[in-house]
Amino acid sequence: MSRKPLSILIAGQGIAGSSLALMLARHPSFDPRPNITIVERSQTPRTTGQAIDIRGPAVRVIRVLGLEDKIKQRHTTETGMAIVGAKGQQIACFDATGSTSSTTSEYEILRGELAALLLKNLQTAHDANRANSRVIYGESIQSLKERDDGVAVQFANGKLVPQTFDVVVAADGMSSTTRPMIFPEYAAEDPIKPLGQYMAFFSVPRVADDTDLWRWHIAPRGLGIHIRPHRTKTTMGVYFVINNSKKARIPEVDQVLVKDVAAQKAYLRAKFAGVGFQSARFLDAMDYADDFYMQQTAQVETPKWSSGRCVLLGDAAYCMMGIGTSLSLIGAYLIAGELANAASRDLDLAAALSRYEDLLRPLVANYLKLQSGPEHVIPQSRLGIAVMHSALRVLTWTGLQHLILPREPSGNDWGLPDYGFEEIGE
Numbered sequence: 263m264s265r266k267p268l269s270i271l272i273a274g275q276g277i278a279g280s281s282l283a284l285m286l287a288r289h290p291s292f293d294p295r296p297n298i299t300i301v302e303r304s305q306t307p308r309t310t311g312q313a314i315d316i317r318g319p320a321v322r323v324i325r326v327l328g329l330e331d332k333i334k335q336r337h338t339t340e341t342g343m344a345i346v347g348a349k350g351q352q353i354a355c356f357d358a359t360g361s362t363s364s365t366t367s368e369y370e371i372l373r374g375e376l377a378a379l380l381l382k383n384l385q386t387a388h389d390a391n392r393a394n395s396r397v398i399y400g401e402s403i404q405s406l407k408e409r410d411d412g413v414a415v416q417f418a419n420g421k422l423v424p425q426t427f428d429v430v431v432a433a434d435g436m437s438s439t440t441r442p443m444i445f446p447e448y449a450a451e452d453p454i455k456p457l458g459q460y461m462a463f464f465s466v467p468r469v470a471d472d473t474d475l476w477r478w479h480i481a482p483r484g485l486g487i488h489i490r491p492h493r494t495k496t497t498m499g500v501y502f503v504i505n506n507s508k509k510a511r512i513p514e515v516d517q518v519l520v521k522d523v524a525a526q527k528a529y530l531r532a533k534f535a536g537v538g539f540q541s542a543r544f545l546d547a548m549d550y551a552d553d554f555y556m557q558q559t560a561q562v563e564t565p566k567w568s569s570g571r572c573v574l575l576g577d578a579a580y581c582m583m584g585i586g587t588s589l590s591l592i593g594a595y596l597i598a599g600e601l602a603n604a605a606s607r608d609l610d611l612a613a614a615l616s617r618y619e620d621l622l623r624p625l626v627a628n629y630l631k632l633q634s635g636p637e638h639v640i641p642q643s644r645l646g647i648a649v650m651h652s653a654l655r656v657l658t659w660t661g662l663q664h665l666i667l668p669r670e671p672s673g674n675d676w677g678l679p680d681y682g683f684e685e686i687g688e
Contacts, residue, residue, distance in 0.1 A: 267394070268296040268605050271415060271427040273403050274434035275302035277314075277373065278576025278590035280380035282431060284327065285598035287384060287393030291606040291682060298395040299427075301417065303434070305400045307381060310553040311373030312463045312499060313338050313476075313490050319625070319678050320588035321369065323595045326683035329379065336375045339493050340366045343476040345654055348538030354654035355475070366476065372492065372499075376587075398422060406430055406443050408570045429601065429611055430572045433590075436562050438578035444569050457583065458506030459559040460515045462530055464551035465497040466544060472498050479539035480650070484642050487539055500544045502530055505640045511558070519556060526556045559583060563630075567622075568615040573597065580626045589626065592678070596621055599681030625676045 270286060272279045283298050302308065316324060316333065324330050342357040343365040358366035387393040404418040412426040432440035442449040466489075476490045484505035489498050506512050518529045527548055534541050548554065562581035567574045575597060576590035596618040604614035641647045 265294060265605070265608075267294040268292070268429065268601065268611075269412070269427045270296050270298050270429045270431065270601070271403075271413075272298065272300045272431045272433055273438075273440045274432070274576075274578070275300050275304070275308055275377075275381075275397055275399075276433065276435060276576070276590075277377060277380070277587055278578075278594060279431070279433035280377060280384065281323075281327075281591050282433060282575060282594035282597055283395055284380055284384045284387065285594055285683070286601070287387040287395055288327065289598055289602045289681070289683065291602040293606070295392065295394055296601075296605070298393065299422075300395070300397045301401040301403065301422070302397060302399050303402045307377070307397075307399070309374040309378045309381075311377070311555075312501065313340070313370055314373045314376065314587040315367030315371070316369035316591065317367055317585065317588050318592075319676065320591040322678055323591045324369070326595075327383075329383070330369075332379055333369050333371055333376065336371050336379065337368075337493060338370045338372060339474050339491050339495075340370050340476050341474045342366055343478060345651070346477050346479050346539055347651070348479065348481070350477075350479075350539055353651045354658045356658075373587075402434075403430075403440050403443065406440075406572065408572065413571050428571060429615070431575050431597065432573070432578045433575040434578055436560060436577045436581045438574070441564070441574060441578050444572040444574065445564070445566060448565060453562050453564045454558075454581075455561040455563055456509060456511045457559050457561060458509045458512070460504045460512065460519075460556065461559050462502040462526065462554065462556040464500055464548055464554040465492070466500050466547035466551065468492075468496055468498050469543075477539075479537075480640060480647055481537040481539075482642065482644050482647065484640060485534060485537050486640065487534070487537065487541060487544065489540075489544075500547070502534055502544075504533070505642075507642050516558075519558065523554055523556075527554065530556075561630075567619040568612070570612045571615065573615040573618065580622075582626070582629055585629050589622075589629070592625070593618070593622055595678065595681075595683070599679060599683070602681060621679065628676065 272283055279300055283300055286296050286298055324333055344355040345353040347353055356365050384395055388395045398421050401421040402418045403415055405416045407414045412428050413430045414426050416424045432438050434440050474491045479487045486503035488501035491498060504515055518526055531545050564579050567579045575593050577586055580589055600614040600618050604611050641650050
């Protein structure tokens with residue numbers, strides 16, 4: 263008796279959702295190929311965004327997908343990080359080394375470029391009859407209910423008729439609207455843990471004085487300005503950061519986040535006026551930026567990731583500063599591998615999703631131990647900044663700057679399971 267193809271619904275076309283769809287499409291054990299549907303709330307593909315990096319076990323994930331060279335070709339060209347003063351003078355510099363402790367990864371890429379690459383490869387797999395996939399923009403899940411024959415889903419905007427799926431994956435980000443539908447028992451609990459930090463990103467035209475260093479200026483009152491290179495050499499990424507003195511939300515900024523872009527830009531113009539290091543140039547360019555967005559930086563900690571045939575992936579389950587993209591790729595690899603094993607052996611799909619959670623939780627817990635809020639590292643006063651600058655000068659002069667750089671969890675022997683992905687070609 264021939265098998266019925268799995269029908270898999272993914273909410274969210276970000277890095278997590280797109281990478282899962284690609285891995286499902288490319289895994290050789292699916293016979294027949296699964297039917298993959300992605301619903302994305304945005305009306306258009308999400309192909310803009312800040313610099314992200316790929317580290318740890320996620321490097322192997324991009325290798326087995328045949329994307330390592332393509333990602334390297336799209337490297338931002340960043341050569342390291344420099345702390346700069348109010349006049350742009352260099353206080354300390356941390357060159358990119360290619361090691362796991364380097365501030366700039368060997369796999370540094372703009373979020374938008376990685377998202378576009380994943381979508382392009384998914385389309386290629388579809389065109390080559392290796393996948394049955396579709397992306398529906400301007401649509402989201404309105405309700406879901408698990409039954410004996412699958413998960414019954416109704417959609418919010420009528421672009422899809424109500425239907426039943428074998429598996430539903432919530433990959434719709436930190437503020438996931440699908441998460442409370444899967445876990446109504448936890449709906450009253452807020453899984454978003456504030457770090458006391460907010461960030462706005464936008465692109466500005468590159469000028470002659472710009473470099474390929476990530477330059478970071480720390481100003482009083484918890485303000486920070488970052489500028490990072492883009493590989494096109496025509497634009498640079500600017501990041502305005504607001505840090506609280508404690509790991510808590512800032513009500514004033516929260517009120518701005520729910521307003522429109524014009525109001526957000528007006529707030530930042532007042533907040534960052536006169537803070538030094540080309541702030542006037544960046545504020546003027548911000549008015550014309552069409553890729554501007556502003557958001558809270560936070561962690562997501564959820565008591566469960568899987569429930570029956572429904573599961574959380576990426577920031578919807580374990581949002582984490584600095585390692586979120588890598589965890590999304592690893593999680594997608596595990597879900598695709600476990601579903602492929604279950605489908606090829608007629609095993610229970612709910613058990614496969616539960617195994618994904620059991621496998622990944624130890625790694626997430628290890629990375630959580632290394633997380634610290636900006637209140638521990640970002641001084642709020644001029645005196646605090648001066649002390650920090652002095653300490654950084656000493657560390658770089660003595661060659662001990664590695665002591666404050668990011669690192670992989672100590673004693674971490676976690677490894678990716680082998681699901682047969684190495685059989686996959688480009």
